Amino acid sequence: MQAILMPRAADPALPARRRAQILDAARFCFAARGFQHATVEEICAEARVSPGALYRYFDAKADIVAAIALDARAAAEAMLDQLSAGDALVDALAEMARAFFAAFEGADSALLADIWAEAARDPALAKALATRDQAARDRLAGAIERAARAGSVYPALAPADAAETLLAALEGMALRRTLHASADSVARFRGLALHLLKPKR
Amino acid sequence: MQAILMPRAADPALPARRRAQILDAARFCFAARGFQHATVEEICAEARVSPGALYRYFDAKADIVAAIALDARAAAEAMLDQLSAGDALVDALAEMARAFFAAFEGADSALLADIWAEAARDPALAKALATRDQAARDRLAGAIERAARAGSVYPALAPADAAETLLAALEGMALRRTLHASADSVARFRGLALHLLKPKR
DNA sequence: ACCTGAACACCGTTCAAGT
DNA sequence: ACCTGAACACCGTTCAAGT
Numbered sequence: 001m002q003a004i005l006m007p008r009a010a011d012p013a014l015p016a017r018r019r020a021q022i023l024d025a026a027r028f029c030f031a032a033r034g035f036q037h038a039t040v041e042e043i044c045a046e047a048r049v050s051p052g053a054l055y056r057y058f059d060a061k062a063d064i065v066a067a068i069a070l071d072a073r074a075a076a077e078a079m080l081d082q083l084s085a086g087d088a089l090v091d092a093l094a095e096m097a098r099a100f101f102a103a104f105e106g107a108d109s110a111l112l113a114d115i116w117a118e119a120a121r122d123p124a125l126a127k128a129l130a131t132r133d134q135a136a137r138d139r140l141a142g143a144i145e146r147a148a149r150a151g152s153v154y155p156a157l158a159p160a161d162a163a164e165t166l167l168a169a170l171e172g173m174a175l176r177r178t179l180h181a182s183a184d185s186v187a188r189f190r191g192l193a194l195h196l197l198k199p200k201r
Numbered sequence: 202m203q204a205i206l207m208p209r210a211a212d213p214a215l216p217a218r219r220r221a222q223i224l225d226a227a228r229f230c231f232a233a234r235g236f237q238h239a240t241v242e243e244i245c246a247e248a249r250v251s252p253g254a255l256y257r258y259f260d261a262k263a264d265i266v267a268a269i270a271l272d273a274r275a276a277a278e279a280m281l282d283q284l285s286a287g288d289a290l291v292d293a294l295a296e297m298a299r300a301f302f303a304a305f306e307g308a309d310s311a312l313l314a315d316i317w318a319e320a321a322r323d324p325a326l327a328k329a330l331a332t333r334d335q336a337a338r339d340r341l342a343g344a345i346e347r348a349a350r351a352g353s354v355y356p357a358l359a360p361a362d363a364a365e366t367l368l369a370a371l372e373g374m375a376l377r378r379t380l381h382a383s384a385d386s387v388a389r390f391r392g393l394a395l396h397l398l399k400p401k402r
Numbered sequence: 403a404c405c406t407g408a409a410c411a412c413c414g415t416t417c418a419a420g421t
Numbered sequence: 422a423c424c425t426g427a428a429c430a431c432c433g434t435t436c437a438a439g440t
């Protein structure tokens with residue numbers, strides 16, 4: 001009888017597994033049919049769960065969106081972790097730009113804009129993004145400062161300002177690839193970094 | 202009888218008037234309740250027309266959105282027309298940035314991101330935006346080139362590249378204001394223009 | 403020609419019922 | 422505890438009927 005009133009805890013890893021299962025399905029559906037166009041029903045079918053089950057793990061479709069949006073940006077920003085080696089900062093930045101643009105290419109191109117659109121109307125997502133962004137900015141500013149101290153670059157701006165300006169340009173260029181799918185965005189970003197950071201050679 | 206088969210054309214200005222009436226109402230509703238949150242029913246109530254009437258003038262809600270998005274950008278980009286006076290190019294650019302940021306402030310902050318999100322999945326809007334954007338870029342590049350020829354700036358990049366980079370940074374900074382409502386975006390953009398254009402003094 | 407408004411289709415979300 | 426799936430509420434869009 002106690003066994004009924006206080007049932008043994010079922011698989012404690014189940015919630016995490018279900019979440020992953022749903023997120024995977026959502027990623028698939030968003031990539032296939034676009035971000036707002038994919039329906040909860042489709043996600044459920046792909047994840048093989050009922051709507052009721054989905055809503056047990058996420059409060060709303062927007063939450064799924066937010067989780068995936070954060071993941072997408074985190075993956076693209078992970079490049080910034082490799083920036084500690086101060087020697088070839090500009091090359092490392094160009095590589096980061098390449099990775100960032102690639103992350104939001106093709107079917108995912110709408111995702112970048114959608115993240116901003118969601119953030120503009122969802123304070124919780126905006127806050128989560130801001131936290132992540134602050135970390136990215138700090139890492140970039142730190143890399144610039146170290147390189148400057150080592151004498152390998154002569155930044156035209158304070159490290160924090162240079163970092164913010166570079167990230168803004170990166171974001172803007174990524175968005176603008178929607179209009180003119182210019183293959184030279186990476187080169188342009190590299191050129192900007194070059195002129196803002198003025199490396200030794 | 203002919204009068205019935207071929208009725209005299211009613212007020213030929215009516216379609217334009219109705220469109221303006223609906224767009225005004227939509228602008229009001231979007232500003233009040235946000236962009237995706239405003240319903241067609243609300244817009245109809247505000248414009249004092251029935252849904253059927255609205256759909257006579259617009260094929261879909263997305264078209265209303267697109268029309269307003271284009272208008273908003275056009276207004277902000279109109280600043281670029283004042284750029285022909287080559288003497289204080291950097292100051293003029295800073296003023297343009299201020300106007301651009303102001304256009305997408307507060308309730309309209311989501312609008313900027315929504316424009317990009319819509320463009321990413323609506324080729325027609327993307328094309329319209331691309332055309333407008335090309336014109337803006339050309340005007341900016343022209344202003345830079347004239348200033349360079351006059352010897353008042355010494356741009357670090359080719360005019361076209363400088364223009365594209367500046368517009369990308371402008372866009373990115375405008376978006377990033379969603380995260381940190383930094384009041385110094387204008388100053389930062391001015392700093393970037395300064396370093397890319399290197400004015401005489 | 404232009405409009406109305408009820409009806410339709412669709413989709414995010416909930417909840418009573420199951421195991 | 423976890424899940425199902427029918428039902429609900431809402432909203433973009435259409436269309437038969439009016440003038």
